[in-house]
Amino acid sequence: MELHITPALALLREHHLLDHVSNLTDFTATSVSYDSRKVQPGTLFFCKGNFQPQYLASARENGAIAYVAEKEHPEGGDIPAIIVRDEQKAMALLGAAFYGYPQNDLFIIAITGTKGKTTTAYFADHILAKSTDKHIALFSTLDRVLGNQPGDKFKSDLTTPESLDLFHDMRVAVNNGMTHLVMEVSSQAYKKNRIYGLKYNVGIFLNISPDHIGRNEHPTFADYLHCKEQLLVNSEICLINAETANFTDVYYTAKATTQPENIYLFARRGAKVKLPAGVEVDFEYRNDLEDLHESEFELAALTDRAKKLQLDNRYTTSVPGDYNEGNAVAAIIASGLAGAKTADAVATLDHVHIRGRMEMINSQHHGTIYVDYAHNYASLKRLLAFLKRQTNAGKVTVVLGATGDKGISRRSGFGKALTEEQPDEVILTTDDPGYEDPMKIAREIDSYIDHDKVSNIQFEMDRETAIKMAIDESQNDDIVVLAGKGEDPYQKIKGQDTPYPTDVKIAQDYIDQLEK
Ligand SMILES: CC(=O)N[C@H]1[C@@H](OP(=O)(O)OP(=O)(O)OC[C@H]2O[C@@H](n3ccc(=O)[nH]c3=O)[C@H](O)[C@@H]2O)O[C@H](CO)[C@@H](O)[C@@H]1O[C@H](C)C(=O)N[C@@H](C)C(=O)N[C@H](CCC(=O)O)C(=O)O
Numbered sequence: 001m002e003l004h005i006t007p008a009l010a011l012l013r014e015h016h017l018l019d020h021v022s023n024l025t026d027f028t029a030t031s032v033s034y035d036s037r038k039v040q041p042g043t044l045f046f047c048k049g050n051f052q053p054q055y056l057a058s059a060r061e062n063g064a065i066a067y068v069a070e071k072e073h074p075e076g077g078d079i080p081a082i083i084v085r086d087e088q089k090a091m092a093l094l095g096a097a098f099y100g101y102p103q104n105d106l107f108i109i110a111i112t113g114t115k116g117k118t119t120t121a122y123f124a125d126h127i128l129a130k131s132t133d134k135h136i137a138l139f140s141t142l143d144r145v146l147g148n149q150p151g152d153k154f155k156s157d158l159t160t161p162e163s164l165d166l167f168h169d170m171r172v173a174v175n176n177g178m179t180h181l182v183m184e185v186s187s188q189a190y191k192k193n194r195i196y197g198l199k200y201n202v203g204i205f206l207n208i209s210p211d212h213i214g215r216n217e218h219p220t221f222a223d224y225l226h227c228k229e230q231l232l233v234n235s236e237i238c239l240i241n242a243e244t245a246n247f248t249d250v251y252y253t254a255k256a257t258t259q260p261e262n263i264y265l266f267a268r269r270g271a272k273v274k275l276p277a278g279v280e281v282d283f284e285y286r287n288d289l290e291d292l293h294e295s296e297f298e299l300a301a302l303t304d305r306a307k308k309l310q311l312d313n314r315y316t317t318s319v320p321g322d323y324n325e326g327n328a329v330a331a332i333i334a335s336g337l338a339g340a341k342t343a344d345a346v347a348t349l350d351h352v353h354i355r356g357r358m359e360m361i362n363s364q365h366h367g368t369i370y371v372d373y374a375h376n377y378a379s380l381k382r383l384l385a386f387l388k389r390q391t392n393a394g395k396v397t398v399v400l401g402a403t404g405d406k407g408i409s410r411r412s413g414f415g416k417a418l419t420e421e422q423p424d425e426v427i428l429t430t431d432d433p434g435y436e437d438p439m440k441i442a443r444e445i446d447s448y449i450d451h452d453k454v455s456n457i458q459f460e461m462d463r464e465t466a467i468k469m470a471i472d473e474s475q476n477d478d479i480v481v482l483a484g485k486g487e488d489p490y491q492k493i494k495g496q497d498t499p500y501p502t503d504v505k506i507a508q509d510y511i512d513q514l515e516k
């Protein structure tokens with residue numbers, strides 16, 4: 001891989017990003033990096049984010065051949081300085097060019113939404129693994145999978161990687177023979193222009209509700225919505241959940257750049273959807289059976305173009321929860337648009353397992369324990385509403401805390417969801433308190449709970465003890481929900497990722513100990 005200065009400057013000019021160049025020489029970069037510690041001779045270095053000038057000095061020492069920045073830095077010495085109007089945009093464009101536009105060799109399904117991205121991504125990944133004979137790459141919050149060898153799979157640090165990492169990983173996937181990619185797209189990725197210029201074959205918009213609003217994330221809900229909608233602007237085919245909040249706004253954003261015949265809508269049968277005149281729902285689904293272990297639903301095409309995909313069928317998913325039916329439907333349709341057949345979905349959706357999403361631990365005498373990543377109002381509300389509908393379920397106990405230093409609105413959100421859904425017992429505990437006092441966070445959540453509706457509330461700041469308390473107090477048909485942490489093997493405390501065994505391990509070990 002390489003990038004010559006002439007096409008690099010032409011690309012930046014074309015996008016109106018080039019301000020000026022100093023110390024111009026003829027060079028070809030043989031590496032690109034935004035991290036001075038990874039610079040090697042021949043690297044084009046990007047000064048981005050919380051950049052410190054000394055990083056540029058050390059990049060030069062390590063052999064940087066030129067740098068891209070929003071202003072000149074004396075530490076750059078006499079190497080070429082490419083001064084741009086937007087560093088992140090420039091980095092994304094030059095990154096794609098350096099890695100030879102790997103996106104052109106992939107059918108890309110991109111997924112956004114406040115909730116359900118990871119679940120939908122795993123559903124689509126399973127369907128497409130079958131239909132493409134495992135030529136499918138996955139960029140998710142949990143894992144990044146670039147091929148089928150053991151070394152091609154690793155844990156993700158970000159939901160949507162930094163642009164240079166994104167295009168690098170796409171290139172590796174293409175070189176590994178992958179033909180399709182399923183990727184989650186976070187609103188931050190648009191905010192930070194990590195995916196500037198990237199186009200998708202199919203873009204899925206699942207839902208939106210207030211989240212990720214605050215310091216270091218989005219200043220307002222409008223900004224959050226705007227960032228999420230950029231996914232549709234960049235998609236050749238748009239697939240939208242007609243039940244999403246802000247639907248009209250979302251639909252017209254899609255329509256601004258996509259012909260209406262390439263915008264597909266789906267909704268649950270009977271859902272109250274408000275569509276603009278002349279716009280129809282293309283697919284509807286209806287639940288046939290839901291229980292605590294799986295969901296069975298029927299998908300039906302309503303419009304002629306939807307019928308052409310031949311996806312009408314009854315499907316079973318192994319991840320319970322009515323909201324996961326919507327996620328599965330999105331995955332089935334998107335995969336169908338990528339060439340998968342209904343049989344590929346039927347054969348795969350009933351054995352998808354996603355770490356930290358409705359992970360179920362069965363016990364003989366202490367009910368069923370669910371570990372679920374529900375960590376805001378929308379997800380906790382949907383989860384508890386689903387569990388409440390299971391008529392054979394006994395007492396429901398919820399163990400949860402809220403993160404410190406960010407997502408402050410989640411505290412009132414939890415209080416609201418608990419008040420509305422009224423579990424029998426709540427144990428407030430610790431969940432990534434950061435620099436805050438977990439007891440203070442717990443008291444704040446408690447202050448938003450209506451105690452006339454939910455009266456059995458306990459405080460136990462040691463999460464392991466809280467989980468054991470919930471299990472001790474449950475029996476037979478009872479349900480214990482361990483919410484918020486999902487599969488995290490750490491607690492974020494005072495800037496450190498403090499090792500934590502995971503909710504699943506604690507619960508499973510304790511059940512094993514109680515029932516051996
Ligand atoms: C606010 C934000 O987007 N921050 C991201 C950003 O940080 P940054 O650019 O400021 O980088 P930094 O780590 O402070 O360092 C500054 C620069 O100096 C460089 N450096 C640093 C040290 C050194 O010795 N030499 C050197 O060159 C670094 O490589 C970097 O280029 O770029 C980093 C990667 O280069 C990310 O890890 C970091 O994400 C932080 C950790 C983060 O938590 N981001 C969250 C908010 C996020 O993006 N989340 C979304 C999901 C949430 C959603 O759904 O919206 C996600 O996509 O994961």
Ligand SMILES: Nc1ncnc2c1ncn2[C@@H]1O[C@H](COP(=O)(O)OP(=O)(O)OP(=O)(O)O)[C@@H](O)[C@H]1O
Binds near residue numbers: 113207379382
């Ligand atoms: N469509 C949905 N609507 C509401 N809640 C959902 C939906 N899908 C999943 N959830 C809930 O949200 C939690 C997180 O799901 P998932 O990881 O699929 O979403 P995500 O969009 O990737 O989340 P995040 O951005 O927080 O990583 C699940 O554990 C579940 O409780």
